[in-house]
Amino acid sequence: MKVDFDILSDKKRFQDLCEELNRQHTGPDYEILWNKKIDFPAYDLASDVYFEYGDKPNDYPGDETSSFFLGDRDKPKNAVLDRYILKEGDPIKARFEQELGLKASRMMMNVQKQGTYIPPHSDRGKSFLLECRDKGLTDDLEWLQIKRYIYFLQDRQVGQFFQVGDSQLDCKAGDLCQFPMFKVHTTANAGPQVRHVLAITGV
Numbered sequence: 001m002k003v004d005f006d007i008l009s010d011k012k013r014f015q016d017l018c019e020e021l022n023r024q025h026t027g028p029d030y031e032i033l034w035n036k037k038i039d040f041p042a043y044d045l046a047s048d049v050y051f052e053y054g055d056k057p058n059d060y061p062g063d064e065t066s067s068f069f070l071g072d073r074d075k076p077k078n079a080v081l082d083r084y085i086l087k088e089g090d091p092i093k094a095r096f097e098q099e100l101g102l103k104a105s106r107m108m109m110n111v112q113k114q115g116t117y118i119p120p121h122s123d124r125g126k127s128f129l130l131e132c133r134d135k136g137l138t139d140d141l142e143w144l145q146i147k148r149y150i151y152f153l154q155d156r157q158v159g160q161f162f163q164v165g166d167s168q169l170d171c172k173a174g175d176l177c178q179f180p181m182f183k184v185h186t187t188a189n190a191g192p193q194v195r196h197v198l199a200i201t202g203v
């Protein structure tokens, strides 16, 4: 099934699509592709980052979670991450693109402080895919060719929680986790240590 930008523009239709793709899926919720320790620079984090492409305010990354499973209620105040969007030319971004064979990507350092969480959701990556469309990368793109990865910078610490589909992840520092783009995922940090991951979307 090809990427459809009408569906991408409608959170409800996108959620229905994800549920359908999930029903058809027979593989695992996620896979650990490899483990490599990679040194990251100290990125300049902020809680209010936005993507500089596409139509705001849909491009605030945290917005994806607010409506999917919470009905019309307001987004809880602790449903936040500190983030940094890696820029073109960033050596870490270039390295992951090369290793994963990606023509284009969005990479975010997501830092989950103590006492914060992200409700269950599937990410649309709308502005990223609009950007890909303008680069001619989506003409024959299938939904399942949108790749999702999470790179874990630390071992899982006490109180930290990361779920993809029905599976709880117990990750080690350096693990690269891949999961299908339609998979619902959710995280929380009830422990005393801050958690760092690199979230990757690519085609």
Ligand SMILES: [Fe+2]
Residues within 6 Å of the ligand: 121, 122, 123, 185
């Ligand atoms: Fe997400």
